[in-house]
Amino acid sequence: MRRKLAAGNWKMNGDSATLDELATLAQRHAEASVDLLICPPATLISRAVSCAGPIRIGGQDCHAAPSGAHTGDISAAQLRDAGATAVILGHSERREDHDEDSDQVREKARAAHAADLLTVICLGESLAQREAQNTLDIIGAQLALSVPDSATGENTVIAYEPIWAIGTGLVPDTDQIGEVHDFIRARLERRFGAGVGRSVRLLYGGSVKPENAASIFAVSNVDGALVGGASLKAADFSPIVSALEASA
Numbered sequence: 656m657r658r659k660l661a662a663g664n665w666k667m668n669g670d671s672a673t674l675d676e677l678a679t680l681a682q683r684h685a686e687a688s689v690d691l692l693i694c695p696p697a698t699l700i701s702r703a704v705s706c707a708g709p710i711r712i713g714g715q716d717c718h719a720a721p722s723g724a725h726t727g728d729i730s731a732a733q734l735r736d737a738g739a740t741a742v743i744l745g746h747s748e749r750r751e752d753h754d755e756d757s758d759q760v761r762e763k764a765r766a767a768h769a770a771d772l773l774t775v776i777c778l779g780e781s782l783a784q785r786e787a788q789n790t791l792d793i794i795g796a797q798l799a800l801s802v803p804d805s806a807t808g809e810n811t812v813i814a815y816e817p818i819w820a821i822g823t824g825l826v827p828d829t830d831q832i833g834e835v836h837d838f839i840r841a842r843l844e845r846r847f848g849a850g851v852g853r854s855v856r857l858l859y860g861g862s863v864k865p866e867n868a869a870s871i872f873a874v875s876n877v878d879g880a881l882v883g884g885a886s887l888k889a890a891d892f893s894p895i896v897s898a899l900e901a902s903a
C-alpha cells in the first residue's frame with residue numbers, strides 16, 4: 656500500500672516569517688496519517704528543519720556533481736547536510752528558466768539517490784502539446800529519460816504537473832488526470848516490474864486548492880499532491896492535508 660504524500664513547493668517565495676506557517680502546520684499535523692513534505696527556498700532549509708516536526712524538508716533542485724566549480728549551485732550532499740531529506744527535480748519552471756532537459760534531470764536524480772534524498776521528479780505537458788493531443792507521448796518521453804534506473808518506491812516520487820495548470824487556477828478534469836496517472840503507472844510497471852512500478856507514488860500538481868483537493872485525491876493512482884501557492888499558508892495547506900488523510 657502506498658503511503659499518501661502531501662508536498663509543498665514554496666518556489667522563490669517565503670522568508671524567515673513564513674517559517675511560522677510551517678511551525679503551525681507541524682503543530683496541527685503532528686499526528687498526520689500521511690507523509691508531509693515542504694520544499695522552501697534553500698536559504699531557509701536549516702531553519703525549516705528545526706521547526707518542521709514530522710514534516711520532511713526538501714530542496715527544489717540540486718546539481719548532478721558531488722562538488723566543484725559550479726557557482727550558485729547546490730549538491731545533493733549539501734542539501735542532505737543542511738537537513739533536507741528530499742529534493743524536487745525537473746520542475747517545469749527549471750526546465751524553462753534554466754533550459755533543463757530530461758537527461759540532466761536523470762543525472763541529478765542519480766546524484767540525489769546517491770545522497771539518500773527522496774527525489775520528486777516532475778513531468779508535464781504544455782497547453783499546445785495537450786491541444787495537439789500529444790500529452791501521453793510527451794509524458795512517456797519525459798518519464799523514460801528523467802527517471803534513472805536507480806529508482807525505487809522508497810527513493811522516488813513522480814509528480815504530474817501540466818504546465819498550463821500551474822499557478823493559473825485551471826485544473827484538468829478528473830478523467831484527464833486519471834488518464835495520465837494510469838499511463839505513468841503502466842509505464843513504471845513495464846520498466847521496473849510490478850513490485851517497484853506499483854510502489855512509486857504519483858502526485859498531481861497544478862492549482863491544487865482546498866476546494867478541489869478531495870475530488871483530485873479520489874482519482875485512481877493519485878497518491879497525493881505537489882502544491883505551490885496553497886502551500887505557503889497553513890490555512891490553505893492544512894485542509895489539503897486533511898482531504899488527503901480522508902482519502903487514504
Ligand SMILES: O=C(CO)COP(=O)(O)O
Binds near residue numbers: 816
Ligand atoms: O508548480 C506547482 C508545484 O510544484 C504547482 O503550483 P500551484 O499550486 O501554485 O499551481
